[in-house]
Amino acid sequence: MFGLFSEIIQAKMFNFILLSVLVIVAVFADAASTAKPGCQSNCGDLTVTYPFGIGIGTNCSISSWYDINCNTTFNPPKPFLATTNHEIIDISNEEIRIKNSVAARCYTETGNVTRENHITVDLAVTPYSFSEKNKFTVVGCDDLAVIIGFSFSGRNFTSGCLSVCSDTKDMNDGFCTGIGCCQTPIPKGLKTFASALNSLDDHKMVWPFNPCGYAFVGDQDVFQFRTSDLTNQSFQNKTIENVPIVIDWAIGNLSCSEAMKSDEFACFQNSVCVDSDTGLGGYRCNCSTGYEGNPYLSPGCTDFHALEHLCPSHFFSNNPCDENGICTNTPGSFTCSCKHGYTGNGTKEGRGCIAKNSQFPVIKFSLGFSMVFVSIIIAMAWLYFSVKRRKLVRMREQFFHQNGGLLLKQQISSNEGGVESTKIFSAEELEKATNKYAEDRILGRGGYGTVYKGILSDDRVVAIKKSRIMDQNQIEQFINEVIILTQVNHRNVVKLLGCCLEAEVPLLVYEFVSNGTLYHHIHNNGEMPWFSWENRLKIAAEAAGALSYLHSAATMPIIHRDVKSSNILLDELYTAKISDFGASRLVPLDQTQVTTLVQGTLGYLDPEYFHTSQLTEKSDVYSFGVVLAELMTGKKPLSPTKSEEERNLTTYFIMSIKENRFFRILEPRILREGSLEQLQAVGELIERCLNLKSNERPTMKEVAMELERLRKYTKHPWNQQGNVEENMALLSEQSDLYDITITGQELTTEMYSEQGSLCSHMIYPSNNPR
Ligand SMILES: *[C@@H]1O[C@H](CO)[C@@H](O)[C@H](O)[C@H]1NC(C)=O
Ligand SMILES: *[C@@H]1O[C@H](CO)[C@@H](O)[C@H](O)[C@H]1NC(C)=O
Ligand SMILES: *[C@@H]1O[C@H](CO)[C@@H](O)[C@H](O)[C@H]1NC(C)=O
Ligand SMILES: *[C@@H]1O[C@H](CO)[C@@H](O)[C@H](O)[C@H]1NC(C)=O
Ligand SMILES: *[C@@H]1O[C@H](CO)[C@@H](O)[C@H](O)[C@H]1NC(C)=O
Ligand SMILES: *[C@@H]1O[C@H](CO)[C@@H](O)[C@H](O)[C@H]1NC(C)=O
Ligand SMILES: *[C@@H]1O[C@H](CO)[C@@H](O)[C@H](O)[C@H]1NC(C)=O
Ligand SMILES: *[C@@H]1O[C@H](CO)[C@@H](O)[C@H](O)[C@H]1NC(C)=O
Ligand SMILES: *[C@@H]1O[C@H](CO)[C@@H](O)[C@H](O)[C@H]1NC(C)=O
Numbered sequence: 177m178f179g180l181f182s183e184i185i186q187a188k189m190f191n192f193i194l195l196s197v198l199v200i201v202a203v204f205a206d207a208a209s210t211a212k213p214g215c216q217s218n219c220g221d222l223t224v225t226y227p228f229g230i231g232i233g234t235n236c237s238i239s240s241w242y243d244i245n246c247n248t249t250f251n252p253p254k255p256f257l258a259t260t261n262h263e264i265i266d267i268s269n270e271e272i273r274i275k276n277s278v279a280a281r282c283y284t285e286t287g288n289v290t291r292e293n294h295i296t297v298d299l300a301v302t303p304y305s306f307s308e309k310n311k312f313t314v315v316g317c318d319d320l321a322v323i324i325g326f327s328f329s330g331r332n333f334t335s336g337c338l339s340v341c342s343d344t345k346d347m348n349d350g351f352c353t354g355i356g357c358c359q360t361p362i363p364k365g366l367k368t369f370a371s372a373l374n375s376l377d378d379h380k381m382v383w384p385f386n387p388c389g390y391a392f393v394g395d396q397d398v399f400q401f402r403t404s405d406l407t408n409q410s411f412q413n414k415t416i417e418n419v420p421i422v423i424d425w426a427i428g429n430l431s432c433s434e435a436m437k438s439d440e441f442a443c444f445q446n447s448v449c450v451d452s453d454t455g456l457g458g459y460r461c462n463c464s465t466g467y468e469g470n471p472y473l474s475p476g477c478t479d480f481h482a483l484e485h486l487c488p489s490h491f492f493s494n495n496p497c498d499e500n501g502i503c504t505n506t507p508g509s510f511t512c513s514c515k516h517g518y519t520g521n522g523t524k525e526g527r528g529c530i531a532k533n534s535q536f537p538v539i540k541f542s543l544g545f546s547m548v549f550v551s552i553i554i555a556m557a558w559l560y561f562s563v564k565r566r567k568l569v570r571m572r573e574q575f576f577h578q579n580g581g582l583l584l585k586q587q588i589s590s591n592e593g594g595v596e597s598t599k600i601f602s603a604e605e606l607e608k609a610t611n612k613y614a615e616d617r618i619l620g621r622g623g624y625g626t627v628y629k630g631i632l633s634d635d636r637v638v639a640i641k642k643s644r645i646m647d648q649n650q651i652e653q654f655i656n657e658v659i660i661l662t663q664v665n666h667r668n669v670v671k672l673l674g675c676c677l678e679a680e681v682p683l684l685v686y687e688f689v690s691n692g693t694l695y696h697h698i699h700n701n702g703e704m705p706w707f708s709w710e711n712r713l714k715i716a717a718e719a720a721g722a723l724s725y726l727h728s729a730a731t732m733p734i735i736h737r738d739v740k741s742s743n744i745l746l747d748e749l750y751t752a753k754i755s756d757f758g759a760s761r762l763v764p765l766d767q768t769q770v771t772t773l774v775q776g777t778l779g780y781l782d783p784e785y786f787h788t789s790q791l792t793e794k795s796d797v798y799s800f801g802v803v804l805a806e807l808m809t810g811k812k813p814l815s816p817t818k819s820e821e822e823r824n825l826t827t828y829f830i831m832s833i834k835e836n837r838f839f840r841i842l843e844p845r846i847l848r849e850g851s852l853e854q855l856q857a858v859g860e861l862i863e864r865c866l867n868l869k870s871n872e873r874p875t876m877k878e879v880a881m882e883l884e885r886l887r888k889y890t891k892h893p894w895n896q897q898g899n900v901e902e903n904m905a906l907l908s909e910q911s912d913l914y915d916i917t918i919t920g921q922e923l924t925t926e927m928y929s930e931q932g933s934l935c936s937h938m939i940y941p942s943n944n945p946r
């Protein structure tokens with residue numbers, strides 16, 4: 177392992193060193209290539225770049241002002257500015273450094289001057305000027321120096337500096353503060369200056385430690401004052417050698433904007449023009465950021481970084497070469513090679529780089545590796561399962577919240593007694609009951625979900641409805657419906673046993689109703705003995721009673737909204753049970769109608785509701801009318817394959833009544849078993865239910881009572897005798913009685929049956945079957 181690491185580190189080091197070398201080479205190559213092609217680029221230690229050029233009149237520079245005279249009589253050769261003959265120390269993008277001149281004045285012990293020289297440096301008419309980086313400096317203990325300058329802006333410049341001292345003890349190395357050393361700035365754009373020294377007392381007092389005074393203009397960053405400079409006779413030569421004068425240079429005396437209009441603009445592409453800040457005009461060129469090269473030479477600056485991108489500087493990342501390979505930049509491209517100890521052509525496409533000596537401890541390595549691998553797998557599996565388990569628990573909690581579990585719990589706890597029989601089932605419990613929602617447990621699929629048969633742990637058989645994904649906004653509504661349904665305790669309404677909110681969608685648990693749907697029994701071709709007229713009437717009356725109860729008796733009226741034969745279930749004793757309240761709506765007591773999205777089943781849908789979206793109890797009445805028609809005729813509400821007039825059961829039914837062929841469309845068995853009056857009454861009832869104007873339809877209460885009345889009527893022996901006149905008379909009598917006794921009263925199942933029996937009793941005192 178350690179071997180591997182050190183190898184990687186070695187590889188990185190090797191890469192790094194290689195890269196550094198490349199960069200350095202690149203920089204040198206870059207600098208070397210910026211003299212004008214075909215021109216000498218070096219003079220002694222100085223590298224000359226265009227616009228400067230070596231040679232006089234050789235066209236190597238941009239103009240004669242930038243010619244450099246390389247005097248080869250010296251060894252090594254020395255460069256001089258050709259026009260002013262100043263020896264050049266260095267040339268940068270903005271400045272030239274030239275060899276200095278130092279004024280000196282030396283005295284005898286008695287004050288006679290032994291040696292004196294003045295200095296004059298003249299850059300007039302050149303495109304150069306003295307830089308602000310210079311300072312006029314006087315060194316001495318009894319010295320006064322004056323500088324007189326001249327700038328091309330037309331102003332004369334005069335300044336001076338006085339340096340006095342009495343003892344070297346007063347001075348500090350590195351500080352030029354007027355004691356033994358004095359400095360004063362010079363203005364930008366100074367073109368020429370002259371300086372001379374003088375003395376106050378001819379050094380008589382300070383002669384033992386300071387025989388000479390000096391004055392010069394030079395780079396303030398380079399000159400460092402030493403106390404020994406006052407004594408040392410070689411100070412003058414030392415300063416000339418070491419402290420250069422800094423000169424600002426520029427091209428011509430035009431500004432950038434002026435020069436750009438002229439033919440001789442010096443800056444090539446990918447460069448910016450920079451105005452000289454000396455106040456004398458002139459400009460310089462600079463490569464734009466990201467570009468390198470010589471902006472004064474055609475074609476201009478080039479994108480050095482474009483080249484660099486071919487080989488990324490971060491090792492191992494985005495490397496176009498094999499991971500054991502080395503990427504090397506070449507102009508405009510790159511090459512791959514293999515690092516030390518590897519062989520191959522280095523590219524990813526090829527076989528890459530393969531270790532030369534593969535004496536690798538294969539067995540040991542693979543054994544260790546596989547053990548590590550196996551333990552990692554185990555750890556990961558363990559982690560995976562624990563994370564998954566926790567996620568599942570958290571998900572169930574989230575669903576419980578999402579599905580309004582808290583709300584329901586709150587309702588249950590605040591609503592003692594009402595929903596005490598409602599249970600909140602756990603997701604696990606229901607999963608077990610339905611054998612993980614197995615296909616063979618599906619009882620049916622509806623618009624609002626799938627219903628499964630479930631067997632609870634206490635062997636109770638239940639129906640479990642898995643709703644479709646619910647909209648968050650419907651949750652409160654859903655909870656309310658659950659609450660209401662648990663409060664609805666009617667023998668003809670499917671009982672809600674509980675619900676489960678831990679699953680992604682709410683699950684509802686209902687009592688299991690074993691004998692299928694009414695729809696199934698009506699449209700099953702086989703003739704079933706039990707499905708007699710009497711039983712049909714019983715089922716219809718029960719269903720109507722339940723709907724009537726929902727409309728009027730519950731705490732808040734409930735409109736079923738999806739009354740149809742397939743939502744009427746039958747138990748083992750063929751008792752009707754209304755089911756599927758998925759679309760049901762609660763109607764607040766102070767409202768008689770609510771506006772909703774139209775929902776329901778085609779063929780059963782109230783046309784008025786369909787057009788106005790105004791949902792009232794009468795919509796259920798209409799749908800129930802369709803169910804009754806279905807029950808009487810054995811025809812489906814919509815039969816697309818039949819002739820146009822028979823296609824829609826409601827229109828067909830109404831037409832038949834209008835055209836007096838009502839009896840022709842009834843099922844033969846009904847025609848056989850039902851009395852003329854009964855069938856006529858049911859027909860009329862259906863006609864009223866299917867009235868297009870909802871306010872002309874009977875209420876569910878009226879429908880239920882009528883059906884119950886007709887039912888009692890069947891059981892009456894008179895019926896069998898077919899005494900029509902008497903029956904008709906009794907019928908009208910009964911209607912009146914209903915009007916008197918029932919109107920305006922709240923109706924419960926119990927009351928309802930009491931009422932029914934009361935009526936029968938009153939009408940048929942001696943023949944009541946109960
Ligand atoms: C320099 O250039 C000028 C004009 O472009 C030309 O006349 C002259 O001969 C050139 N001198 C040399 C030494 O090439
Ligand atoms: C080189 O320098 C020497 C000594 O300063 C001088 O005599 C000579 O003329 C110079 N040569 C050129 C080409 O300037
Ligand atoms: C110094 O100067 C004075 C007058 O200025 C002169 O008389 C004297 O001879 C000089 N001494 C020397 C050593 O030159
Ligand atoms: C600057 O000095 C020179 C010589 O000392 C003089 O001739 C010139 O008039 C002066 N210019 C100004 C503007 O003072
Ligand atoms: C004077 O300066 C020179 C050059 O820096 C140096 O070698 C020499 O020792 C100095 N002499 C004294 C007395 O400081
Ligand atoms: C300074 O340099 C000049 C010539 O460059 C030489 O003659 C003189 O002796 C030097 N002075 C000292 C003190 O080294
Ligand atoms: C600029 O320089 C040219 C010569 O290169 C000269 O004729 C002209 O007078 C100068 N202009 C200024 C404002 O210095
Ligand atoms: C040229 O650009 C560099 C950086 O891009 C900057 O540091 C330098 O000062 C510029 N030179 C001039 C003359 O503007
Ligand atoms: C390396 O080998 C591959 C496949 O053998 C080849 O496609 C690729 O051109 C080779 N590269 C070099 C630089 O030789």
